[in-house]
Amino acid sequence: MTFSAPEENTLGVVITGKGRTRVKQPRRSGRVANSAHRASLGVAFLGLGAAILVILRAVYGFSWFVAFWSGDVYPKPIAALASWIVLVAVLLGAIIATRVINDRLPDWIFALFVTGLAVSVALDLIAIWDLHSIGHHATSAIAAGMTLLVVVAVRGPVEILVADGVLALALAVAMFLNAEPGALVDGEWMAPQLIALASAVLPPVIGVAIIEAFRRMVQVELDRVLTQSTVSAPRFAVGMLASEELARLDLAAEELLDSIATRKTPLPLAPKMASVAASLATELRLHLIEGRRETWLYHAVSESELLGKSVTLVDKSSLAGLLDPAQRDGLLSTAWLLVSDTTKANPGTTVTLQIGPLDTSEPHGLPAHKLLVPITITTTGVPRNRVDPTIWDAIGRVGRYSDSTQDSSLRVDIECVVDNPADHNA
Amino acid sequence: MDLIAKERERLLQRAARVYGLSFTAVALVCALLPGAVDPLALVISLPLFAVVAFAQLRMGMSRSLLWVGLVLLCGVGIIGVFRFVGSGPSPEAGYSAILQLAAVSLAGCALVLTSSGPRIALLVGAFLLVGGSAVFVTDGVPQMLRTAGLVVLGWLLPTAIAIWISVGVPQVEKRIASIGRAHRAERQASELEAQRRQSARLLHDTVLATLTLLAHSGVGVKPDALREQAADDARLLRQLRLGSAPTPPPEGEPFVSTETSPIPVIEEPVLGTTLESVQQRFNRMGLQVHWHGTGQVLLPSDVLDAFLLALAECLENVRRHSGVTEAHVTITEDEKIVRALVTDSGVGFDINDVDDAKLGFSESVVARLRDVGGNARLFSAPGSGTTVVLEVPR
Numbered sequence: 001m002t003f004s005a006p007e008e009n010t011l012g013v014v015i016t017g018k019g020r021t022r023v024k025q026p027r028r029s030g031r032v033a034n035s036a037h038r039a040s041l042g043v044a045f046l047g048l049g050a051a052i053l054v055i056l057r058a059v060y061g062f063s064w065f066v067a068f069w070s071g072d073v074y075p076k077p078i079a080a081l082a083s084w085i086v087l088v089a090v091l092l093g094a095i096i097a098t099r100v101i102n103d104r105l106p107d108w109i110f111a112l113f114v115t116g117l118a119v120s121v122a123l124d125l126i127a128i129w130d131l132h133s134i135g136h137h138a139t140s141a142i143a144a145g146m147t148l149l150v151v152v153a154v155r156g157p158v159e160i161l162v163a164d165g166v167l168a169l170a171l172a173v174a175m176f177l178n179a180e181p182g183a184l185v186d187g188e189w190m191a192p193q194l195i196a197l198a199s200a201v202l203p204p205v206i207g208v209a210i211i212e213a214f215r216r217m218v219q220v221e222l223d224r225v226l227t228q229s230t231v232s233a234p235r236f237a238v239g240m241l242a243s244e245e246l247a248r249l250d251l252a253a254e255e256l257l258d259s260i261a262t263r264k265t266p267l268p269l270a271p272k273m274a275s276v277a278a279s280l281a282t283e284l285r286l287h288l289i290e291g292r293r294e295t296w297l298y299h300a301v302s303e304s305e306l307l308g309k310s311v312t313l314v315d316k317s318s319l320a321g322l323l324d325p326a327q328r329d330g331l332l333s334t335a336w337l338l339v340s341d342t343t344k345a346n347p348g349t350t351v352t353l354q355i356g357p358l359d360t361s362e363p364h365g366l367p368a369h370k371l372l373v374p375i376t377i378t379t380t381g382v383p384r385n386r387v388d389p390t391i392w393d394a395i396g397r398v399g400r401y402s403d404s405t406q407d408s409s410l411r412v413d414i415e416c417v418v419d420n421p422a423d424h425n426a
Numbered sequence: 427m428d429l430i431a432k433e434r435e436r437l438l439q440r441a442a443r444v445y446g447l448s449f450t451a452v453a454l455v456c457a458l459l460p461g462a463v464d465p466l467a468l469v470i471s472l473p474l475f476a477v478v479a480f481a482q483l484r485m486g487m488s489r490s491l492l493w494v495g496l497v498l499l500c501g502v503g504i505i506g507v508f509r510f511v512g513s514g515p516s517p518e519a520g521y522s523a524i525l526q527l528a529a530v531s532l533a534g535c536a537l538v539l540t541s542s543g544p545r546i547a548l549l550v551g552a553f554l555l556v557g558g559s560a561v562f563v564t565d566g567v568p569q570m571l572r573t574a575g576l577v578v579l580g581w582l583l584p585t586a587i588a589i590w591i592s593v594g595v596p597q598v599e600k601r602i603a604s605i606g607r608a609h610r611a612e613r614q615a616s617e618l619e620a621q622r623r624q625s626a627r628l629l630h631d632t633v634l635a636t637l638t639l640l641a642h643s644g645v646g647v648k649p650d651a652l653r654e655q656a657a658d659d660a661r662l663l664r665q666l667r668l669g670s671a672p673t674p675p676p677e678g679e680p681f682v683s684t685e686t687s688p689i690p691v692i693e694e695p696v697l698g699t700t701l702e703s704v705q706q707r708f709n710r711m712g713l714q715v716h717w718h719g720t721g722q723v724l725l726p727s728d729v730l731d732a733f734l735l736a737l738a739e740c741l742e743n744v745r746r747h748s749g750v751t752e753a754h755v756t757i758t759e760d761e762k763i764v765r766a767l768v769t770d771s772g773v774g775f776d777i778n779d780v781d782d783a784k785l786g787f788s789e790s791v792v793a794r795l796r797d798v799g800g801n802a803r804l805f806s807a808p809g810s811g812t813t814v815v816l817e818v819p820r
Contacts, residue, residue: 041598041601041602042594042595042597042598042601045593045594045597045598046590046591046594049587049590049591049594053583053587185460186460186461187459187460187461187462187516187518187519188461188516188517188518188519189518190459190460190519191456191459191462191518191519191522191523192518192522194452194455194456194459194522195452195456195522195526198448198449198452198526202448202449202452205444205448206441206444206445206448209440209441209444210437210440210441210444210587210591213436213437213440213441214437214591214594217433217434217436217437217595218598218602220433221429221430221433221598221599221602222602222605224429225602225603225605225606225609226605226606226609228606228610229606229609229610229613230613232610232614233613233617234617237617239620240612240613240616242620243616243617243619243620243623244616246620246623247619247620247623247667250623250663250666250667251663251667253633253637253659253663254659254660254663254664254667255660256637256640257633257636257656257657257659257660257663258656258657258660258664260640260652260653260656261653261654261656261657261660262657263653267643267649267652267653268643268649269640269643270643271643273640274640274641274642274643275641277637277638277640277641278637278638278641280637281634281637281638281641284630284633284634284637285634288630333429336429337429388432390432
């Protein structure tokens, strides 16, 4: 085993060639890397729904095409027919591709897809150009817009919106160029163009909005479920992040020592390696000391992407560890409801959870083996009347509470009764 | 209502907002086209449009049916104003505005009206009201049929979307829940792993000591001794990493790893062999440690741990500060207490001059012993060596 100096050690310290530079880097667990993949949970199902809608829309458009065809409306019927053949081929190809790949669509397929749509739109416009009312006669060109929805689940929102925007621009320009003199001030001519444009362009926008909201929902829910697992954690826990780091530090130390033992690294050590050893020792010491002292709540807040941003935890005596699972669940849900309900509307929302200090002065008439832990939740940017009613259930699970308003934001004081740890383990 | 249901509601509300607002805008633009509706009707309808748009915006954030009601009533109001104020709507632009409102914009409300019985009833009522007024203001039977068809389609679409999403969410919920369960197991495993690593304190202590030597480039210690120590430590770390395979250690090796229960833990052996390992370690680093007294002491593992750590810490102080290469450790015991006397004949120091904390004495030695109910005392004077007494309960 050889030891190679890590580019970044586990406290987020970057070791560069010119000695060590301390750079504070926010670290989150490896979850972030695959969160994009996990957020695609269930999106495939919505994608299927979108595909069905697109097919229905295409059938509707096609029936108009048949009506125009049999009514000999088209000046260039072959172009219209070709346009529909291209559109159907693109649509079927895209549906099959999304079903088979079921992951992010490769760029070249997406490019092919968009090109196919563009060809279809162009052919349809050519077919009806001489009629001077795209809004009345366009069929596949309008259906093509909605066809973008087929890939809504497997491509990023921006790409779809850009493609949609280009289509909108192309149709609008075509309508403008195609207008007969005077038509542009004629409301009766304008209205169908507008409706056609809207029905081509808006469905992808709405689809993207729904899919994005869905993805966000899945993300938030995942984040919540992952932090929820802290509820059953022991009173003090090392936490997943620290645990991973400790394992990595041990491994780094092992590699370093091994490379010295096997003479791959010469003694006495070069200054650079010596400083690596020093920082390893420091980090290892830190991790061995601090590790035991954190409560489940600390881990829940620090591991969650959503809570981490706006929740501050004040728990000097680590009293959160004393709460039983039901109380923990209540407290965590409360924090969740406060943060997830209001942060979207008001990014300035903060929640401070203060646990303790224990008030031992006044007798509270509790059984001897019970302990009263005061919990204070103070917030900023959470108006009392905007709080979801379900929050009171969650708080009620923690203990008896009273709510008030402080600086026009919600404040809740909870009296949480817990088992006295002194009775369990002396 | 559980959180995922809330999230679903919120998702549908957002969908209703973007759906409604987009097509309200289309309807408004149609109405603004020249000759679409009577100018007076347009003026009257503008505030109503504003109310509809505002209510649709609020619908995206609030579950309240108030906003839905406001959207529907003002929407129907606009349709009425277009038809009955002044000359009425023009056949293309005017009726397009009405249709966009009745069949699309207002139909967006259906997205939030499928989650409960009363809401579905409201959905049907809203559909009849809006569709009815749209048909009512249309002239001519064929046009009425066309309007009715479009309104039906327009309301079916968001209803279907809402149902589709409502079906999709529980599916996702199930998968998320199973990810959550897996994560809980992962957390427990990682917790146990971390505890296992942290409880191997003695091992980490020697590793830290070696790393500290290396941090000073290993100066002052023979390279071979340091290599030997590094090899020992690396092997122990490997055992820890591999979940400590139950291989019997070669003769006189410091740490015995055994397989216990489901979670393998590095177990500290009886004091005797462990003392030997401490002795070996310091010998390699150039400090001869001589043992006197009891060779075999059985202690609870946490007490043993603290005792050995404190002892190693004292010897480290001797090695660094005393200026001699010899230290004596005398272990005595009675029924209640195990006591270690660490003495050296080095330079010593005036206890009043040197702050305890500076030596790391109070933190590393005293605190560790106090944790397990023990105690430590320090005696020294310049020129006459140092003696430390460590006591732990049995």
